[in-house]
Amino acid sequence: MSTGAGTTPSRFSASALKGRLGDAWVQSWSKTRAVWTATARATLDIALPTLCVSCREPVTGDGLCAACWSQLSFIAPPYCARLGIPFVYDPGPGLLSMEAIASPPAYQRARAAVRYDDVARTLVHALKYQDRTDLAPTMGRWMARAGNELLKEADALIPVPLHWQRGWSRRYNQSGALARVIAAQADIPVWGDVLQRTRQTRQQVGLSRAERSRNVQGAFSVAAEKKSAIQGRRIILIDDVLTSGATVDTCARALLRARAASVDVLVFARVVEPFKPPI
Numbered sequence: 001m002s003t004g005a006g007t008t009p010s011r012f013s014a015s016a017l018k019g020r021l022g023d024a025w026v027q028s029w030s031k032t033r034a035v036w037t038a039t040a041r042a043t044l045d046i047a048l049p050t051l052c053v054s055c056r057e058p059v060t061g062d063g064l065c066a067a068c069w070s071q072l073s074f075i076a077p078p079y080c081a082r083l084g085i086p087f088v089y090d091p092g093p094g095l096l097s098m099e100a101i102a103s104p105p106a107y108q109r110a111r112a113a114v115r116y117d118d119v120a121r122t123l124v125h126a127l128k129y130q131d132r133t134d135l136a137p138t139m140g141r142w143m144a145r146a147g148n149e150l151l152k153e154a155d156a157l158i159p160v161p162l163h164w165q166r167g168w169s170r171r172y173n174q175s176g177a178l179a180r181v182i183a184a185q186a187d188i189p190v191w192g193d194v195l196q197r198t199r200q201t202r203q204q205v206g207l208s209r210a211e212r213s214r215n216v217q218g219a220f221s222v223a224a225e226k227k228s229a230i231q232g233r234r235i236i237l238i239d240d241v242l243t244s245g246a247t248v249d250t251c252a253r254a255l256l257r258a259r260a261a262s263v264d265v266l267v268f269a270r271v272v273e274p275f276k277p278p279i
């Protein structure tokens, strides 16, 4: 069997290659490619100043310049005890948002480091699609701070998994990278192989709330041999962005079916709808 010199595996041939060559080969190729990219970037860094991920101005240090950093909206109390949605005024401890009362999620609590706005979106996209793994430590540290209260009670972190075909085209799971940073900060293990994506789903971008929910329904399951490990455990799901919450809700249902004691959610950024005053 020959793969042919110069053949570049693509997402289209990935399925066939995985079958023929096995997981080990696929992982080894992904690693090789990551090393090439890192080397190319290191070489470029000598010649070029680092640019702000958001506005492309030269920066020293982390990915954002001071001006863009100051535009990030960090989420701090007061917020809904359940969903972590910020309140414009402080209604007192333990109060829930209208959303949490109207349609309570399967997960217990959600927390996010920042609001999902233009600068947050740039950071998420750079990490996800542009190989900016150097952003993960900073983003993960902010998440660890936002989720401090949840992390104190948790047994393990579980990143929302990608379908392996998508992991291939994107090289690695950004939620896994964030989970590893938080795990090191909070001294909690990451269980990366517990939750499986059992079918490919459409990208959630552009779908309505109801469509998002249908799109991911039943798309995740707990690996049969991991069910006993989950039983009675307090889990935190890690993801980069929370939009409608449909994905983490489906993941939480799968974990609760496997008898997890509780499931919380910690994301980098969450969409916050404009404040609607009560009628």
Ligand SMILES: [Zn+2]
Pocket (backbone or CB within 6 Å): 052, 053, 054, 055, 056, 057, 064, 065, 066, 067, 068, 069
């Ligand atoms: Zn900037």
